[in-house]
Amino acid sequence: MLQVSHLNFKKIIRFLHLWLGLISGLVVFVLGLTGSIYAFADEIKEWIYKDRLYVEVPAGASHLPLSQLLPLAEQAMGKEHKISRGELSLEKGRTYMFRALKLNREAFGYWNYYDYYYKVYLNPYTGQVIYKENAKNEFFTVVLALHMNLLMGDRVGHFIVQWSVVCFVVLLLSGVVLWWPKKWKRKQLKKSFKVKWDAKFKRLNYDLHNVTGFYSFLILMIIALTGLMWSFELTTEKKSKVFSDTTRMVDVMPADRILDQALKASPETAYFLYNFPAAKSGTVNVSAYQSEMNLYDKVQYRFDRYSGALLQKGLEFNKQALGSRLISMNYDLHTGSVLGLTGKVLAFFAGLVAAALPLTGFLIWWKKGKK
Template identity: 75%
Template sequence: MLKVKKIIGQIHLWLGLASGLVVFILGITGAIYAFSDEIKELIYKDRLQVSVPDGAVRLPLSQLKLIAEEAIGKDRKISRAELSQSPGRTYMFRAMKLNRKAFGYWNYYQYYDKVYLNPYTGQVVFKEDAKREFFTVVLALHMNLLLGNNVGHFVVRWSVVCFVILLISGIVLWWPKNWKPKQLKKSFKVKWNAKFKRLNYDLHNVLGFYSFLALMVIALTGLMWSFELTTENKAKVLSDTTQVSEIMPNDLILGQALKASPRTAYFLYNFPSANSGTVNVSAYQSEMRLYDRVQYKFDRYSGKLLQKGDAFGQLSLGAKVIAMNYDLHTGSVLGLGGKLLTFLAGLIAAGLPVTGFLIWWRRGKQLKGVNKILP
């Protein structure tokens, strides 16, 4: 048993040294991003909220899209709109072009612009170079270390695989030799008044134990994305190109989506790039929980509904887990309490490589000291 634990200890050590820096970055950026939506509500209030004139109604989507196109520029194609159904909220239109093979953050985004419109007046409230926005940079650092998709994504993916193994091996190494009260006290409690060596050891072991379940959920849901296990295999539907027209019936489509999902918090309205592409509309029923949504596909020329996804309550258990992947990863599945848990887990994840490195470093120095004394 001791030999097995020694082997596990060596695996834990070297995987920790190999992936520690990446895990530290992922933990810090994950903690920062946990409350990004709430922080944006405070610091970006001027671009997210507008006053509603008495008796005002929102302008047609087609008219607002033309205004957004003029604001962003004709050389940049709008691909998505975020259409909040709450009174006094702006509409956001996004134009983004990626070079997925490029190396580095600034080459990965060829452009990424957002324009916020007052949906009642059509006024341009704010134009944002989203590539330079703080939380966009934090998210890119979290997802690919600002190295681009090919290199950065590869490094992050396998570092998280290492982290999962570290969590499992860490629990094995933490497991008490016996379950007597004195031993359990050392395993479950941080001795805050101890000397640095003992305190550092406790922070690594005890906090690692208490955060194990949360960190495992966060790591596994991250790998679900990384290995593209959340992709839904639905029958592909296309727009009827025999009915080609230069006018997209956006107002008709949005009206149908709103009629089908009248309690929607906001719509993500995706404009197709290909001639045979469909207009994909996601109707999110909650501002916080992204799994609670209904997805629609419309013919881009006629506005005909081609496909409607199931509501969350109608999904199979496996499909529900896949739909909840993002919310499990961010903690939003449990509301603000879940986000706080994710925030704390991120900080602990960032601290584990630091405390683990210090344990290894101090042991190495002690062994050197012993070797000098021995003849």
């Protein structure tokens, strides 16, 4: 009775593994491939976009006040494109980048999803416009959109990606069950842990699916679960109950005062993300990133957009509770950057394995079907 039950269980798992794989395989292939491409996006951008990211520093020069640079960025952007964020690096010789982004989350298709998406790079020492980029056409922007919503927009594409990743998690778990050796003897273990590279195609394909799937199981599970955390908005911050004082409305935002306060509070900052409020009662949200690579190591500030007064300061990473730390680390766990360059390499190869698993799995099924 026990033997029959065991066989029935394996049969159900195999059936589930097969059909979930066939349903989600193409999407998983795209996600794995684009994830691998995007793994070293920052490093590649440093190389191919060097002319817009770096400038020569004039002797004895220092950064111009943000209040002087912002109007220049706005002029370059045009009145019809409202700046929503500034990326202000403290690295010597690095440009400031200002972004204007407007999305249509209800739209279908990549080109309809972005109403506009522009970036302006300024020399922070002279105010010169170094480059204006239509980011909607930029290669890594397209790769990221393909990874997040298959170029279909949030309403359709995000839904497909979300539930394909849920299928992928079940596939990983069921795959381990199917991989599990019947007997933990040397001959059986050799088949389960080692690819027979000199075997015929059918056996080699099976080993590539079975063995590489097992070795990458933990990394792929972390990537998949952190992706789902994002997808189901489990990492999204609660809306702040802090607002700017609209009774003190003025025409000019005290940008210099705000940035100066953030710098004094976080003097070791690598770069600031300076988010401009959309609503009249909104706050200026400044994130002080302490590392170029790790996004979790940051301090967040909220300032009154009219007076520049500090309204709220977030906890440093090492002072947060364990649950908050894990949420803060979600992106870095997803991309592997939590382990630095080593983690990114692991994420890169894990993405390739994720892309290969649907192909090798399909071939296993196809060969069995033809037989």
